[in-house]
Amino acid sequence: MTISRAFTYIFEDPDWVSKIVILVILVFFGLFTSPLLIGFAVFALLFGYQGALMRNVRQNATPILPPWADWGRLISDGFPVLIAYLIYMLPNLLIGAFTGLTTAAAGNTSIVSGGVSLAIACCLFPLVLGYNLVALPMFTIAQGRYAETRRFAVFFELGALWDVFRTHFDAVATWWTGLVIALVALTVINLIPCFGWVIGAALVYSVTGALGGMLHAATFDKPKRKNT
Numbered sequence: 001m002t003i004s005r006a007f008t009y010i011f012e013d014p015d016w017v018s019k020i021v022i023l024v025i026l027v028f029f030g031l032f033t034s035p036l037l038i039g040f041a042v043f044a045l046l047f048g049y050q051g052a053l054m055r056n057v058r059q060n061a062t063p064i065l066p067p068w069a070d071w072g073r074l075i076s077d078g079f080p081v082l083i084a085y086l087i088y089m090l091p092n093l094l095i096g097a098f099t100g101l102t103t104a105a106a107g108n109t110s111i112v113s114g115g116v117s118l119a120i121a122c123c124l125f126p127l128v129l130g131y132n133l134v135a136l137p138m139f140t141i142a143q144g145r146y147a148e149t150r151r152f153a154v155f156f157e158l159g160a161l162w163d164v165f166r167t168h169f170d171a172v173a174t175w176w177t178g179l180v181i182a183l184v185a186l187t188v189i190n191l192i193p194c195f196g197w198v199i200g201a202a203l204v205y206s207v208t209g210a211l212g213g214m215l216h217a218a219t220f221d222k223p224k225r226k227n228t
Contacts, residue, residue, distance in 0.1 A: 003178040006210035007185075013063035020202045022068050023049070027201040040082065041075055047085070048078030050209040051147035057213025058144070058220060064210070077150070081143055084155035088139045091131055095124055136179075137172045137215065138165055144216025164219050171218035178211045 010016045023046075030042035052066040052074065138161040145154045165172055186203050189196045 006207050013065045019065045024201045044075045044078040044082045047081040048074030053209040054213035058217040080152040140212045168219045175215040182207045
């Protein structure tokens, strides 16, 4: 796994400008229409495209960025991934809702509500952090396998996913390192009005898709390390 290539591979594609422009337009359109059903279709399309990208990374295809072709197939491929992602993120959503409701019920004064929010955050943050440190790479591993097999059940074969997580922990750690670097870079880029937002939106799917493809390649093809 080469983290730096996740940020540079797009420039190897002679059609990278048009592909990234389409990607950016879809991301922004999906964000604005997310309360509507069409927004779910857009994000399903994006997940389908990301799955094609992950397959290209594993196969070392050239160029790695897939063409924007057969959108119907991309949507049908990505919709199960979107559903699985929402299920994986359900604990985060429930904890967020619990925090909001508890803070609102604590009172209207900023001191009381702030104190309640801080107390809840201190208690639940380790739980949320621990869950996401394991759940996000397991979801990514499953996403790569789904891209190869089209088996929705692979997202919920938790025993098998945990075994891959455990036996390929070096690859998972590298993936997390790349993801943190990407998030930091995205935060800095988003400080630039307009232009930064456009570049940041492209990074979300292009960089994380490449990192996911690298993790998929490392865990799908590489023999498991035997415990001694």
